[in-house]
Amino acid sequence: MIVELGHVALILALATAIVQTALPLWGARTADAGLMAVARPAAFCQLGLVTIAFLALTHAYVVSDFSVENVAANSHSAKPLVYRISGVWGNHEGSMLLWVLMLAAFGAAVAAFGQNLPETLKATVLAVQASIAVAFTAFILATSNPFERLDPAPFEGRGLNPILQDPALAFHPPFLYAGYVGLSIAFSFAVAALIEGRTDAAWARWVRPWTLAAWVCLTIGIAMGSWWAYYELGWGGWWFWDPVENASFMPWLAATGLLHSALVMEKREALKVWTILLAILTFSLSLLGTFLVRSGVLSSVHAFAVDPARGVFILAIMVALVGGALTLFAVRVGALRQGGLFAPISREGGLVLNNVLLITSAATVLVGTLYPLALETLTGEKISVGPPYFNLTFGPIMAVLLVALPFGPNLAWKRGDAYAAAQRLWLAAAVALAALVGTMAIAWRGPWLAPVGIAIGAWVMAGALAEIASRIRLGSVSLGETRRRLAGLPRSAHGTTLAHLGVGLMVVGIVATTAYQSETVLVMKPGERTAIAGYALTFKGSGPRRGPNYQEDVGTFEVTRGGRPVTTLNPAKRLYDMPKQPTTEAGIHAGWRGDLYAVLGDAQQDGGYAVRLYFNPLVRFIWLGAIIMGLGGLMSLSDRRLRVGAPRRAAPRVSPAE
Amino acid sequence: MTRKQRRATMIGGGIAILTAASLLVLFALRDTIVFFHTPSDVIEKKVATGQRFRLGGLVAEGSVKRGAGTAVEFAVTDTLKSIPVSYTGVLPDLFREGQGVVAEGRLEVSGRFVADSVLAKHDETYMPPEVAKALKEKGVKLGAGATHPGQKKP
Numbered sequence: 001m002i003v004e005l006g007h008v009a010l011i012l013a014l015a016t017a018i019v020q021t022a023l024p025l026w027g028a029r030t031a032d033a034g035l036m037a038v039a040r041p042a043a044f045c046q047l048g049l050v051t052i053a054f055l056a057l058t059h060a061y062v063v064s065d066f067s068v069e070n071v072a073a074n075s076h077s078a079k080p081l082v083y084r085i086s087g088v089w090g091n092h093e094g095s096m097l098l099w100v101l102m103l104a105a106f107g108a109a110v111a112a113f114g115q116n117l118p119e120t121l122k123a124t125v126l127a128v129q130a131s132i133a134v135a136f137t138a139f140i141l142a143t144s145n146p147f148e149r150l151d152p153a154p155f156e157g158r159g160l161n162p163i164l165q166d167p168a169l170a171f172h173p174p175f176l177y178a179g180y181v182g183l184s185i186a187f188s189f190a191v192a193a194l195i196e197g198r199t200d201a202a203w204a205r206w207v208r209p210w211t212l213a214a215w216v217c218l219t220i221g222i223a224m225g226s227w228w229a230y231y232e233l234g235w236g237g238w239w240f241w242d243p244v245e246n247a248s249f250m251p252w253l254a255a256t257g258l259l260h261s262a263l264v265m266e267k268r269e270a271l272k273v274w275t276i277l278l279a280i281l282t283f284s285l286s287l288l289g290t291f292l293v294r295s296g297v298l299s300s301v302h303a304f305a306v307d308p309a310r311g312v313f314i315l316a317i318m319v320a321l322v323g324g325a326l327t328l329f330a331v332r333v334g335a336l337r338q339g340g341l342f343a344p345i346s347r348e349g350g351l352v353l354n355n356v357l358l359i360t361s362a363a364t365v366l367v368g369t370l371y372p373l374a375l376e377t378l379t380g381e382k383i384s385v386g387p388p389y390f391n392l393t394f395g396p397i398m399a400v401l402l403v404a405l406p407f408g409p410n411l412a413w414k415r416g417d418a419y420a421a422a423q424r425l426w427l428a429a430a431v432a433l434a435a436l437v438g439t440m441a442i443a444w445r446g447p448w449l450a451p452v453g454i455a456i457g458a459w460v461m462a463g464a465l466a467e468i469a470s471r472i473r474l475g476s477v478s479l480g481e482t483r484r485r486l487a488g489l490p491r492s493a494h495g496t497t498l499a500h501l502g503v504g505l506m507v508v509g510i511v512a513t514t515a516y517q518s519e520t521v522l523v524m525k526p527g528e529r530t531a532i533a534g535y536a537l538t539f540k541g542s543g544p545r546r547g548p549n550y551q552e553d554v555g556t557f558e559v560t561r562g563g564r565p566v567t568t569l570n571p572a573k574r575l576y577d578m579p580k581q582p583t584t585e586a587g588i589h590a591g592w593r594g595d596l597y598a599v600l601g602d603a604q605q606d607g608g609y610a611v612r613l614y615f616n617p618l619v620r621f622i623w624l625g626a627i628i629m630g631l632g633g634l635m636s637l638s639d640r641r642l643r644v645g646a647p648r649r650a651a652p653r654v655s656p657a658e
Numbered sequence: 659m660t661r662k663q664r665r666a667t668m669i670g671g672g673i674a675i676l677t678a679a680s681l682l683v684l685f686a687l688r689d690t691i692v693f694f695h696t697p698s699d700v701i702e703k704k705v706a707t708g709q710r711f712r713l714g715g716l717v718a719e720g721s722v723k724r725g726a727g728t729a730v731e732f733a734v735t736d737t738l739k740s741i742p743v744s745y746t747g748v749l750p751d752l753f754r755e756g757q758g759v760v761a762e763g764r765l766e767v768s769g770r771f772v773a774d775s776v777l778a779k780h781d782e783t784y785m786p787p788e789v790a791k792a793l794k795e796k797g798v799k800l801g802a803g804a805t806h807p808g809q810k811k812p
Binding site for chain 2: 234341342343344349352353356357360361363364367368371372381382383384385386388389392393396397521522523573581582583584599601602604605610611612
């Protein structure tokens with residue numbers, strides 16, 4: 001009964017979305033306030049209906065209602081409650097429902113917080129947002145209905161893939177989707193601006209918080225996914241350039257670009273046309289990500305059942321939305337007024353460079369992700385494009401971006417002084433040089449590029465601090481005055497510094513882990529000792545242990561360092577009851593120096609075990625950097641001037657189309 | 659600088675970056691890609707020895723022999739042809755006789771494939787799509803264990 005209620009609610013949500021697309025759009029064209037006013041309640045209504053549908057499915061999972069095909073295929077009554085709930089989005093149908101729920105939530109948020117948006121703009125934005133909802137709700141109902149019943153109902157479900165029964169992965173998809181789907185707001189605003197034929201600084205001020213919120217979610221979501229892959233897959237790595245990782249990384253790169261170009265548009269009314277185009281492209285990459293993951297065209301750990309109907313449907317949605325938006329862009333772009341002028345060496349110039357490099361890097365990732373598909377379609381040759389490709393293309397572009405990064409915030413708007421910026425950065429340069437020399441001294445046998453990478457990370461961090469230091473005139477005025485200036489800085493300034501600090505920290509972590517990882521594979525019998533990266537490990541043997549829904553064989557390693565006991569590692573090989581699938585549980589000793597990472601391989605005939613050990617130096621910095629970046633985003637989001645729905649000081653500075 | 663000069667500078671800079679990136683991509687695509695072959699491909703196309711590629715198929719029944727340490731030998735088959743593989747390291751959880759596998763490495767003159775990585779990242783009843791597809795093209799009938807029930811990571 002509840003399941004049918006959910007199904008009906010979803011159908012009603014589709015109807016509501018159709019109404020929310022058609023009426024307000026028509027109202028905005030004919031200046032009919034009554035029709036435009038439909039958008040707001042419709043957005044709330046849509047959120048309510050999709051929430052009912054989502055809760056209905058969640059209920060079916062919680063009570064293990066195996067008469068629902070989706071539950072039977074992806075759940076099991078013996079699963080812990082949290083994984084029965086996360087199982088809702090651990091499959092294709094449920095995750096698409098989550099996608100639509102996020103979409104409705106963002107639409108409702110615009111309706112709730114956008115009280116001070118001009119009526120026509122608000123109506124158009126909500127209508128465009130609803131049109132995306134129409135497409136995806138129809139997709140769910142037509143090809144991936146999670147409310148399909150099964151008759152007769154099986155006695156027990158097939159269970160969730162065990163590698164997904166994990167806390168980080170339970171919350172990875174919701175964050176990732178909030179990020180993907182949050183970018184739809186920027187898209188809707190861009191399309192609305194094109195329909196209305198005007199954009200201005202106020203438009204950018206409305207768009208930026210939404211993009212920022214989506215970006216924060218995407219950052220956290222990707223970091224969670226990477227962390228999960230690190231400790232759950234047992235491969236000792238944290239990023240594999242897997243097509244599905246790329247699918248989430250490309251929108252992140254574009255969204256990072258969009259954040260920065262919207263800044264230029266807000267502060268200087270420049271880069272209007274580019275920002276609109278970027279908003280469209282960013283959401284297009286989100287859609288492409290959804291398509292790649294959902295259509296099963298890629299061979300990947302993530303690929304769902306290969307159902308051509310679904311792929312074709314999502315491709316059609318993509319072509320309609322992206323093609324429509326780009327066509328609109330081509331037709332209307334002439335109506336947009338060109339913005340302010342600036343010299344190449346200026347804050348704007350720096351942000352343009354940021355955008356060019358970020359988009360270029362996203363393009364190289366796109367080529368690497370789609371090339372195997374294209375080649376197979378055209379020639380039938382099957383190839384794989386792996387980390388070497390991305391290191392060779394993405395790496396250098398990022399290096400240029402990171403070296404240029406500290407200059408940007410230190411340049412003035414409109415016309416900057418490169419010499420003055422360089423002067424402010426001399427201390428940062430000294431820190432980078434010290435990092436270079438220090439790294440060479442500690443690890444002189446490593447790859448020669450690694451110290452340069454560490455130095456770049458230090459340069460980015462020191463540069464971020466140098467910018468704040470110069471703004472509060474650290475050292476040149478009294479300490480009290482410095483403190484007063486620091487308190488007086490807008491939160492967005494702190495946000496920028498934090499985010500850039502996070503980037504630098506992450507770079508240090510990535511370079512250190514990649515260049516200085518130690519790995520050893522050997523066979524160990526109980527009582528045997530081995531050493532890695534200054535640690536001594538003694539294998540104490542292994543024994544069986546019973547978990548809630550799995551049986552495991554747990555190895556025990558005693559770890560000492562310089563004769564003193566450090567920890568006991570317990571890597572395990574698990575066999576889940578349902579589905580009967582083995583997984584590897586790595587034993588990890590995490591520390592600031594790095595992580596000691598042990599994996600128990602298969603038992604050998606002579607009573608030993610194959611054992612794989614890694615030492616990943618500074619690997620924590622990668623996720624810590626991501627968290628700091630996210631905090632920077634939140635800090636910036638809490639800035640009064642940016643707050644969603646904050647009252648505007650002056651009358652809207654809306655410039656009519658010429 | 660005049661408006662025109664400014665614009666020229668920016669466009670010039672943009673084009674320079676794009677050109678550099680395109681060259682990098684072309685260079686990387688020539689040098690870093692890895693081809694995928696089934697055992698029949700390897701024998702029919704006479705894949706050159708020493709060239710890095712991915713070998714995909716099923717682990718032949720009864721072929722897995724463990725040697726000293728973590729050394730292991732097995733054969734990859736597409737049911738028509740089969741190629742011996744040697745590998746040193748920890749095998750993935752899902753490595754099993756009769757199941758799909760993808761090994762990456764080089765072919766030796768003796769016809770033995772020396773793998774430096776072995777992938778089997780899929781669930782019990784699942785086969786890597788490229789293996790399933792390649793086998794289908796060869797007209798190999800797949801058993802019930804070789805269908806795609808779908809992976810479940812969103």
